[in-house]
Structure formats: C-alpha cells, structure tokens
Amino acid sequence: MTIAYGTYGMPYEALELALPRLAQIGYDAVELCIADDYPAAAAHLSLAGRKGLRRLLGDNRLDACALMMLSNVMADAAEHERNLRALGEACLLAHDLAMNAPVLTTTVGGRPENWETDRTVLVHHLRDWAAIAGREGCIVAIEPHVGSILDRPERAAWAIAEVASLDLRLNLDVSHFDLQGYSTKYVVALLAPLAVHAHVKDGRTANGKAQFLLPGAGGFDYAPYLQWMRQAGYEGPITVEISRQLSTCADYDPYTAARFSYQTLASAFARAGIRRRGPTKEHGPAAR
Numbered sequence: 001m002t003i004a005y006g007t008y009g010m011p012y013e014a015l016e017l018a019l020p021r022l023a024q025i026g027y028d029a030v031e032l033c034i035a036d037d038y039p040a041a042a043a044h045l046s047l048a049g050r051k052g053l054r055r056l057l058g059d060n061r062l063d064a065c066a067l068m069m070l071s072n073v074m075a076d077a078a079e080h081e082r083n084l085r086a087l088g089e090a091c092l093l094a095h096d097l098a099m100n101a102p103v104l105t106t107t108v109g110g111r112p113e114n115w116e117t118d119r120t121v122l123v124h125h126l127r128d129w130a131a132i133a134g135r136e137g138c139i140v141a142i143e144p145h146v147g148s149i150l151d152r153p154e155r156a157a158w159a160i161a162e163v164a165s166l167d168l169r170l171n172l173d174v175s176h177f178d179l180q181g182y183s184t185k186y187v188v189a190l191l192a193p194l195a196v197h198a199h200v201k202d203g204r205t206a207n208g209k210a211q212f213l214l215p216g217a218g219g220f221d222y223a224p225y226l227q228w229m230r231q232a233g234y235e236g237p238i239t240v241e242i243s244r245q246l247s248t249c250a251d252y253d254p255y256t257a258a259r260f261s262y263q264t265l266a267s268a269f270a271r272a273g274i275r276r277r278g279p280t281k282e283h284g285p286a287a288r
Contacts, residue, residue, distance in 0.1 A: 001229065002237045002277050003265045004029035004065050006199070007040065009242030010254045015039050015053060019060050021255055025262050028276060029063035031105065031197070031239045034090060035070040042086075042093040050096040057097065061278075064099050065237040066141070066171075066197050072109035073125050073142065074118065074149060080125055084132055091136035102138040103197050103236075105171040110149025118149055123162045134167035141171035141197045146179055146210050153177055153187050160194050173199035173241065178220065179210050185228050192232035199241035200225075200265070212243035214257055216264030223271040230274060238265060 005027045010018050015032075022030060032040040045053065057064055067090055071083045087104065094102035108126075110118055126142065133140045144156040156170060172195040177187045192198075202218030204211050215222065226238070240261040246252055269276060 001226070001235060001269075001274065002028035002063070002065065003262060003269070004031055004063075004237040004239040005258055005261070006031040006033065006068060006239050006241045007038065008033040008035075008068055008244075009240070009247050009257060011038060011247060013039075013254055015056060018254075019056055019062055022258060023060035023062050025255075025259050026266060027062065027258075027262060028278060029065035029237050029239075030057075031066040031068050031237070031241075032064055033068040033070070034093065035068070040067075040093075042089045045093065047096070050093065054097050063237075064094075064097050065239065066103040066105050067094055067099075069104055069106040071106045073106065073129065074108055074110035074122060075125075080128070084128055087129060087132050087140070088136065091133065091138045094138055095136075101196075103141050103169075103171075104133065104138055105141045105143060105197055107143045107145050108148055108150055112147065112149060112151040115149055115155065119155075119159070122149060122159060126159065126163045126168055127165070130163055130165040130168040134165065139167055139169055139196055141169050141195070143171040143173055143199065144176060144191075145173070146176040151176070151180070153182060153190050157190055157194065169197075170195040171197040171199060173201070174225065175199070175201050175203040175212065175220070176210075179203045179205055184225055188225065188228040188232055188234075192229050192234045195234060196236050197239065198229070198234065198236060199239050201241050201243060212245050214242065214246065214264075215240055215261045217260075222265060222268035226268055226272040226274055230272075235277070240265070 129140045144150040150156050202213040202220045
C-alpha cells in the first residue's frame with residue numbers, strides 16, 4: 001500500500017507548486033482531480049501540458065495513482081453520453097501520463113430511496129462505463145457514498161457482481177459507512193477484495209447530516225483499518241480525500257491539511273507494522 005493525496009482538496013493550487021510540496025511532505029502518490037475547474041482537467045491540458053505534468057510527477061517521484069472524475073453515473077440519457085465521451089478523454093489522459101494500470105474514480109449519484117426502481121439503470125450505465133474503460137485499458141472505480149444510490153456496502157457488492165466486469169471495481173471510502181454505524185471490519189472484509197482504490201477521511205453526524213473531517217481529526221483508528229485492508233488482500237493507494245466542506249472554508253490551508261493527514265496515516269502505518277510500497281518504475285525508483 002501507499003499513502004496518496006487527492007488534489008480534489010486543492011482546487012485552486014497550481015500543480016507546479018502543489019506536487020513538489022506534497023512530495024516533500026512524504027506522499028508516495030497523488031489522485032489527480034480532472035473535473036472541469038481543476039488544473040488537471042483533460043480539456044485544459046495540451047499535449048505539451050501533459051508531457052510537463054508527466055515530467056513533474058517523475059521529478060518529484062510521485063505516482064499518479066488515479067484520476068478523479070466528478071460524474072453522475074445515474075444521469076439522464078443525454079448526460080450519460082457526455083459522461084462516456086469524458087471517460088474516453090480521461091482514459092487518453094491517463095495514458096499520456098504513463099499511469100500504471102490506470103484507475104478512474106467517480107461517485108455514481110442517485111438516491112437511496114430509489115434503489116428498487118433505479119438499480120437496473122445503474123447497472124446498464126455502469127456496463128457502458130466498464131466497456132469503454134476496458135477498451136482503453138483502464139479501470140473504473142465507483143465510490144459508494146452516503147446519500148447516494150450506493151449507500152450500503154451490500155448494494156455496492158451487488159452492483160459489482162451484476163455488472164460482472166473486471167474493468168469495474170470499487171473506490172472504497174469507509175467513512176461513508178462508519179457514519180452509518182457499520183463495522184469497519186465488516187465493510188473491509190466485504191468490499192476491499194473488490195477495490196482498486198481507497199479514500200480516507202474522518203466524519204461525524206451533526207444535526208442529522210454527514211460532516212467530514214481530516215483523517216485523524218475525528219477519532220477513527222487507521223491502524224486496525226490498514227491491517228484489515230492488508231488481510232483482505234488490498235495493495236493499492238490509501239488516498240486522503242478532503243471534503244469541500246473543509247476546502248471551501250475561509251481559513252482552510254491545503255498544505256496544513258495535507259501535512260496533518262499525512263502524519264495521521266504515516267503513524268498508522270507504523271503502528272500497524274505495514275511497510276509502504278514506493279513509486280512505480282514509470283515515475284522513479286521502486287523504493288524511497
């Protein structure tokens with residue numbers, strides 16, 4: 001496993017400034033947010049820009065472990081077609097960045113109360129996503145999320161089984177289940193074997209609503225979580241995801257947040273007795 005940082009938490013930071021500082025903090029990898037208003041958006045990056053970003057990753061010994069798409073899989077037919085075109089463009093960007101086994105992460109949208117009526121649409125759309133990803137040599141990793149149609153671990157496992165494609169896997173964020181009172185050990189045992197990427201953050205419920213926090217700010221114990229992930233056979237990145245609930249606050253500092261989150265996870269890796277894997281050969285030596 002590696003410790004990664006999601007640039008979703010840095011919406012206004014130039015990558016030329018952010019990536020060296022993340023490497024200096026100690027991160028092994030980054031999940032690049034490629035939404036339209038982010039610096040790594042596929043539509044904004046020329047061929048020269050892509051080469052520059054690939055070089056920037058290599059110079060700082062950072063893997064690009066995933067590309068984050070902020071898409072609504074449960075969209076209507078017209079938006080679904082636009083999403084599929086965007087997926088193809090994201091796959092091309094992944095190859096331009098020389099990503100190793102490219103992973104594209106996304107939430108799915110939808111509503112929990114519409115599970116019975118909408119799950120057929122969910123499966124149909126996910127099969128379309130998986131087909132394009134597979135054709136382009138990529139993997140789509142969908143994220144179960146509180147308040148979405150995939151709000152329960154059993155529903156996430158069902159969707160993966162129904163689509164039945166190795167090109168569709170999970171982006172596992174246990175915070176969404178922790179908030180609902182699920183046992184983390186149970187969730188990891190069920191879903192980690194289906195996951196190729198993992199987000200981490202703390203959370204709590206305030207006035208009936210989910211409130212997300214930095215990893216380590218809410219009391220979640222990451223050492224046993226990491227041990228359960230390893231026991232389940234998970235070997236991918238453990239990626240800090242900082243919610244917009246935090247990144248849009250007036251006093252938010254992305255580097256203070258990144259440093260605090262890294263220290264939380266590095267300490268948990270040490271307490272769990274788990275050695276981290278270094279960057280892949282495409283972006284530098286195999287070990288730090």
